[in-house]
Amino acid sequence: MSKNKDNFVKEITKMEDDFAQWYTDIITKADLVDYSPVKGFMVIKSNGYALWESIQSFADQKFKETGHTNCYFPLLIPESLLDKEADHVEGFAPEVAWVTEAGGEELAERLAIRPTSETIICSMYKKWLRSYRDLPYLYNQWCSVVRWEKSTRPFLRTSEFLWQEGHTLHETKKEAEEETLQMLEIYRQVAEDLMAMPVVCGKKSEREKFAGAVDTYTMEALMHDGKALQAGTSHYLGQHFSTAFDITYQDRDGGLSHPHQTSWGISTRLIGGLIMVHSDNRGLVLPPKMATKQVRIIPIQQHKEGVMDKVNEIYAQLKKTLKVDIDDTDKTPGYKFNEAEMLGIPVRVEIGPRDIANNQAVLVRRDTFEKEQVSLDKLEDRLHELMDEIQKNLFDRAKARNEERTSTAHNMDEFKKALEEKPGFVRAMHCGDPDCELEIKDETSATLRCFPFDDNERIADTCINCGKKAAGLAYFAKAY
Amino acid sequence: MSKNKDNFVKEITKMEDDFAQWYTDIITKADLVDYSPVKGFMVIKSNGYALWESIQSFADQKFKETGHTNCYFPLLIPESLLDKEADHVEGFAPEVAWVTEAGGEELAERLAIRPTSETIICSMYKKWLRSYRDLPYLYNQWCSVVRWEKSTRPFLRTSEFLWQEGHTLHETKKEAEEETLQMLEIYRQVAEDLMAMPVVCGKKSEREKFAGAVDTYTMEALMHDGKALQAGTSHYLGQHFSTAFDITYQDRDGGLSHPHQTSWGISTRLIGGLIMVHSDNRGLVLPPKMATKQVRIIPIQQHKEGVMDKVNEIYAQLKKTLKVDIDDTDKTPGYKFNEAEMLGIPVRVEIGPRDIANNQAVLVRRDTFEKEQVSLDKLEDRLHELMDEIQKNLFDRAKARNEERTSTAHNMDEFKKALEEKPGFVRAMHCGDPDCELEIKDETSATLRCFPFDDNERIADTCINCGKKAAGLAYFAKAY
Numbered sequence: 001m002s003k004n005k006d007n008f009v010k011e012i013t014k015m016e017d018d019f020a021q022w023y024t025d026i027i028t029k030a031d032l033v034d035y036s037p038v039k040g041f042m043v044i045k046s047n048g049y050a051l052w053e054s055i056q057s058f059a060d061q062k063f064k065e066t067g068h069t070n071c072y073f074p075l076l077i078p079e080s081l082l083d084k085e086a087d088h089v090e091g092f093a094p095e096v097a098w099v100t101e102a103g104g105e106e107l108a109e110r111l112a113i114r115p116t117s118e119t120i121i122c123s124m125y126k127k128w129l130r131s132y133r134d135l136p137y138l139y140n141q142w143c144s145v146v147r148w149e150k151s152t153r154p155f156l157r158t159s160e161f162l163w164q165e166g167h168t169l170h171e172t173k174k175e176a177e178e179e180t181l182q183m184l185e186i187y188r189q190v191a192e193d194l195m196a197m198p199v200v201c202g203k204k205s206e207r208e209k210f211a212g213a214v215d216t217y218t219m220e221a222l223m224h225d226g227k228a229l230q231a232g233t234s235h236y237l238g239q240h241f242s243t244a245f246d247i248t249y250q251d252r253d254g255g256l257s258h259p260h261q262t263s264w265g266i267s268t269r270l271i272g273g274l275i276m277v278h279s280d281n282r283g284l285v286l287p288p289k290m291a292t293k294q295v296r297i298i299p300i301q302q303h304k305e306g307v308m309d310k311v312n313e314i315y316a317q318l319k320k321t322l323k324v325d326i327d328d329t330d331k332t333p334g335y336k337f338n339e340a341e342m343l344g345i346p347v348r349v350e351i352g353p354r355d356i357a358n359n360q361a362v363l364v365r366r367d368t369f370e371k372e373q374v375s376l377d378k379l380e381d382r383l384h385e386l387m388d389e390i391q392k393n394l395f396d397r398a399k400a401r402n403e404e405r406t407s408t409a410h411n412m413d414e415f416k417k418a419l420e421e422k423p424g425f426v427r428a429m430h431c432g433d434p435d436c437e438l439e440i441k442d443e444t445s446a447t448l449r450c451f452p453f454d455d456n457e458r459i460a461d462t463c464i465n466c467g468k469k470a471a472g473l474a475y476f477a478k479a480y
Numbered sequence: 481m482s483k484n485k486d487n488f489v490k491e492i493t494k495m496e497d498d499f500a501q502w503y504t505d506i507i508t509k510a511d512l513v514d515y516s517p518v519k520g521f522m523v524i525k526s527n528g529y530a531l532w533e534s535i536q537s538f539a540d541q542k543f544k545e546t547g548h549t550n551c552y553f554p555l556l557i558p559e560s561l562l563d564k565e566a567d568h569v570e571g572f573a574p575e576v577a578w579v580t581e582a583g584g585e586e587l588a589e590r591l592a593i594r595p596t597s598e599t600i601i602c603s604m605y606k607k608w609l610r611s612y613r614d615l616p617y618l619y620n621q622w623c624s625v626v627r628w629e630k631s632t633r634p635f636l637r638t639s640e641f642l643w644q645e646g647h648t649l650h651e652t653k654k655e656a657e658e659e660t661l662q663m664l665e666i667y668r669q670v671a672e673d674l675m676a677m678p679v680v681c682g683k684k685s686e687r688e689k690f691a692g693a694v695d696t697y698t699m700e701a702l703m704h705d706g707k708a709l710q711a712g713t714s715h716y717l718g719q720h721f722s723t724a725f726d727i728t729y730q731d732r733d734g735g736l737s738h739p740h741q742t743s744w745g746i747s748t749r750l751i752g753g754l755i756m757v758h759s760d761n762r763g764l765v766l767p768p769k770m771a772t773k774q775v776r777i778i779p780i781q782q783h784k785e786g787v788m789d790k791v792n793e794i795y796a797q798l799k800k801t802l803k804v805d806i807d808d809t810d811k812t813p814g815y816k817f818n819e820a821e822m823l824g825i826p827v828r829v830e831i832g833p834r835d836i837a838n839n840q841a842v843l844v845r846r847d848t849f850e851k852e853q854v855s856l857d858k859l860e861d862r863l864h865e866l867m868d869e870i871q872k873n874l875f876d877r878a879k880a881r882n883e884e885r886t887s888t889a890h891n892m893d894e895f896k897k898a899l900e901e902k903p904g905f906v907r908a909m910h911c912g913d914p915d916c917e918l919e920i921k922d923e924t925s926a927t928l929r930c931f932p933f934d935d936n937e938r939i940a941d942t943c944i945n946c947g948k949k950a951a952g953l954a955y956f957a958k959a960y
Contacts, residue, residue: 034604036604044551044552049552069529071524075521075640094584097581097582099593102578103628104574104628120517123516148584
């Protein structure tokens, strides 16, 4: 939030030298986030929160267009509720933060800060639901959750994070499965259309699925360093929770049935992905659709007569259709260029006395650093074109990189070699057995990211590791 | 969320018979809120959350227009931080919920779930702030807070509630005071311009001010039962926190100074106020600017040929400029009318075969139940007029009621008589001494709501209770 000069003049670590330090430098120097006095908890600063607001606004509109509404369920969950679904509690109990004292007294029952809200929401759905006429239930909430983590990294893995969690009930398995996939498709749009971050969509393995789910679907993005990031998940919960919580409704035949359930979420983790997909050694790179500042005008020799008048005139025109600001501080132009680059502003516009005399401006793209001179008469149109070009270029170059970094392995030697020589996705057949999957993880540190929808080539009939019958083609990667 | 018929067909308690039960009936039957398994914690259902979204969207835009940006600070605050400002910890410690175990281990230091975030935010501001050039800091966050309450009522007083909290730093006392009043003015706009809820704005007494503040400003609304509701507060914190947390910056003279600070908040409590100001014995009443459904079309004899075609045609036209829906369920028209009234939809439009033959529709206002016939050619224009008329009427009638319920007292006998005979605000001179104020409370249950800005008539020179020199004219009331 503060604009301390030395935040910007110091070099940032090159990603080739130390990727983790590069990431830390970016998030700190672009003023996205800071470490708080509570270990593992982050402060999301204005610049970072604005990115979350972009995601929220885009996703919330899509949720509403598909018939969902927002609610708010309590932060605290009684231990007895959390315990009701066996797989679920086993998955989450180790990460729970417990409230044991409140209002000056010790509590009779421990209360969990929600790690996710299936259990508390199910307890309410049980109370509300009566008839098939009430279905579907299409509810979502935006909130924070707490999962105690031993080792954390801002945005990617923190003990508290912001997210949305959708929780729906349906009459039939078919409807619930359609909802699960519909929400994954909306997440894909958030990632690809808004954030310009290409993803691979598919189904999680038994080992990697959500604690309590029948099926988990995921979108997986590939970072600059070749590691995968699980960027959003959508779960078909079947009747596991509705049975455990005894949620029933009068069905069309007059009997009592358990509804079919889904849940789905995306979180501030997406911002970590955004950074590790697009940014470079000069700082943050933001797709124009995500940027709260799309254009920064930097006057050159701003104290010369007529410069600021012209700049203000141009600003007044541009701000009608673009998110634009002016840097008229007393810093040097070079310093201002660095700062605009560090903050990821998609285009900077340089205007000095000579430009004004020639009725032109100089535009510099953040994604490619390409410079061009543009007549002031065509400035606004050109900037709009550039917004589209940059948005598209960021997606295309990330997509090309992902393809370049996707290998195919027919045996474990090829698998290990691919991971070593070209970190990224490795395509390989797998049997689907959790123990076999764990063996691969123990041996290579790679995990099964998903069985992708759009790539089900049958490159062999047997599992790459155990040799048993293959369930399908899987994408493996080391992951965040 | 579920639309169970018997939620609506049962009569609701009349407010004259039992105001508290009337309130409970409204919030339950209009499906705004429900009680959760954790005592004192509420579930905000879709209909209730939509009201919060209206408030958020209106307020957030005003915050941004005045230069504020949003951030997110951690949910948990170490006990040692909470303890730093003496008045503050004394005010909040009794209501804190403590996390003592997390991630399977007992914590070395207890962590408070934030009851408000001054302390954690100050710890970050200390780290960030360096120079007067960085000021002002104009940050806000939207989040939930926990304050353990013994007796609770949905929206009005719950152990968890949603709110926004703004936290700003300024170079001078003057700037900070201006900010404090600017934010109170924005809150007044939220209350009066959006929610049609008239408020009295003024300064809190020493006894009622925020724990740690120099001055607290408030807006106070008057409910249907004559009780006051503190609907939003804005605090000038002076240098109390910046001194306690050792926040300093290099000032214009090259020395080190402590910044002047403000904080300000509105919460889901406003929704309780909205209900108790406008609603009636037939259900919720919503100002058109707050309503997610402004108009409901109810077809009459909908199975007759041509009715639904015409209704759908009208709907398609209206939805371009109004928030409109159609109730084409198989319930009876009378049932549908009741339901639309219970939900507070500002206008219902009835259209049947005879109306269609006459090229007209019947409009019924929710605020006055007035019916009118309108030519279909003028329907859209008339509905827009009605939105403005209803918004204005709700404000005007609440304002008139407030004025009617404001008494003046020159001595304690008049004071008690006013409270008894015409519950509402009592205008009386007060000395400002907290002990004297407490005496009045103990004797009458009324508290000093504020010294109002717009009413400082000097009706006497001495305090109504102790007879000492009066500090000013105060408004007293029993309060939520």
